[in-house]
Amino acid sequence: MYNPTVARLTYRAVLGRRRAAVLFILPGLLLLIAVAVRGFSGVDDQVANNMLAGFAIATMVPLIGVIAGTGAIGPEIDDGSIVYLLAKPVKRPTIIITKLIVAIAVTMAFSAIPTLIAGFILNGNGQQIAIAYTIAALFGSIAYSALFLLIGTVSRNAVVIGLIYALVWEGVFGSLIEGAKTLSVQQWSLALAERIAADGMVDSAVKLPVAVVLLTVATVGATWYAGQRLKVLKLAGEE
Template sequence: MFNSTVARLTYRALLGRRRALILFALPALLIVLSALVRALTGADDQTAVNVLGGFALATMVPLIGVIAGTGAIGPEIDDGSVVYLLAKPLKRSTITITKLIVAIGVTVTFSAIPTLIAGFLLNGNSQQIAVAYAVAAAVASVAYSAIFLLLGTVTRHAVVAGLVYALVWESLFGNLVPGARTLSVQQWALALAQKIGADGTITSDVGLPTALVLLAGVTAAATWFAVTKLRSLTLAGEE
């Protein structure tokens, strides 16, 4: 279910000049912001929660997920070059899952690691806040990668749709509207962070068992639909 050639091509596409610039810029902004906040306010647990929750998990992680998830397959479908890949003797499921694994790897690398570093800068991992948010970022990265990979297979405007989802639903409604929070990947990941962090430091609107089921369910469903959509693409001459 994994093909090294497909993985290598996908990594090369994702780490091209324009995408790499954004992928590096967002984590760099988080780390610089965290260093400035620490210098101005000192170590403070609530400040760390506000920065890591409000910027890292609510904004940076889904945006990186958009770049990696849609970029893993969307451009190939848009420009038609995917036909060369589909013409190879590879299962469509192998292509999809390989691209998903690459997208997850890129998203986790550019999300969870910078979040951990930022957490240590903000409060030295007091109350396990840095570790909690880093784990939440990694878990959220898996779900986001699957969701945005699916978007890349179903619409030519995957990046726009992904940005709307990331910025409007996850960042805005996911933070402000109580009902919407229960249907937010951010809140599901926060449930795990709440379990890892000290009591009362991090809170989520979703219980941990429910959050884990929803994370696994959404990831599996998005992957299945992406595989199904890729299988529906036909080459010239195929019946």
């Protein structure tokens, strides 16, 4: 279910010059702010907690997920070059799984690693904050990649839809409206961080067992449906 050739082409698309530049901006900004905050405020567990929750998990992870998830397949569908890949003797579910693995790897690399480094800069992993938010970023990366990969297969406006989801739903509704919090990848991820961090440091609106189920269902369901969507794409000359 993994094709090295498809993976290489996908990495090249996701890490192209323009996308790579955008991918480096948010992690770079996080680390820059972390260094500045540590320099001005010293070690402060609450400041570290607020920054990693508000910037890393609520903003950086979903936005990088948008770039990696939609970039793994959206541009190929938009410009029609996907037909060359579909014409190859590669099963379409294999294409989706491979592209998902690439999207997850890129999202994790550009979100979880900077989150871990920023956490250690801010307070040296005091109260297990750095590790907690890194785990949240890792699992959030999986779900976001699957969801945004799916969006890339169903719409030519995948980036716009992804940004609306990440900034409006996750950033506004998923943080402020109680009912919407249950359907927020951010809150599911925070449930993992809440279990790892010291008591009272992280607060999630979703209990851990529910969060694990929802993360799994969202990831598997989005991946499966993306595969189904790719199956119905017709090549020129197909009946």
